[in-house]
Amino acid sequence: MSKLSTTASRLAPLRRFVREMTQLVASTRHEESQLLAEGGQLLKALIADDNWLPERFAFPSLERYQQYLLHCDPLERFSVVSFVWGPGQSTPVHDHTTWGLVGMLRGAERTTNYAMTADGRLTATGVDVLQPGDVAAVSPHIGDVHAVSNAHSDRPSISIHVYGANIGAVHRHVYDPEKGSCKSFVSGYACEVMPNIWNSGTAV
Numbered sequence: 001m002s003k004l005s006t007t008a009s010r011l012a013p014l015r016r017f018v019r020e021m022t023q024l025v026a027s028t029r030h031e032e033s034q035l036l037a038e039g040g041q042l043l044k045a046l047i048a049d050d051n052w053l054p055e056r057f058a059f060p061s062l063e064r065y066q067q068y069l070l071h072c073d074p075l076e077r078f079s080v081v082s083f084v085w086g087p088g089q090s091t092p093v094h095d096h097t098t099w100g101l102v103g104m105l106r107g108a109e110r111t112t113n114y115a116m117t118a119d120g121r122l123t124a125t126g127v128d129v130l131q132p133g134d135v136a137a138v139s140p141h142i143g144d145v146h147a148v149s150n151a152h153s154d155r156p157s158i159s160i161h162v163y164g165a166n167i168g169a170v171h172r173h174v175y176d177p178e179k180g181s182c183k184s185f186v187s188g189y190a191c192e193v194m195p196n197i198w199n200s201g202t203a204v
Contacts, residue, residue, distance in 0.1 A: 107157025
């Protein structure tokens, strides 16, 4: 089997997920609860296979966690990214301003969730740990502010995220719960290319 056909076969789970997610987003555009429930099942099926993610989109950095773009819907209705955490790396407290799904592929993540108090300050509401195969959801309607870290201090962790926008271009916020302050940011992406999931032919 050629290298081209081997790569195409390996990426088949991601190609299938993108197709099914595109259909779901089109049919449930204004029904977030249904989208999160059904999208969560699609993501769970994707992360059940640990062999499809290309190495260049699974590579940790010594400096900070990496957000690699795997696919963005042409209408920016959703995007798919791999989050790659080096040992002990973490995010600041942040929001997303859109719905999102997080599926744990390798390793583990520790998430500290936050809620806004009546006086406008953030308070921690609990800690969740995602293990391989677990899926979690975020949204301004169900809880959108958290801080995330690699639960392992000795090895990388990788999660697959799906967001209801081109997440690398969204204006979001980071928070300092102790000072009660926040500032805007745009995350961007850690890559200049995406996996070619549509090259499903064979080399000549």
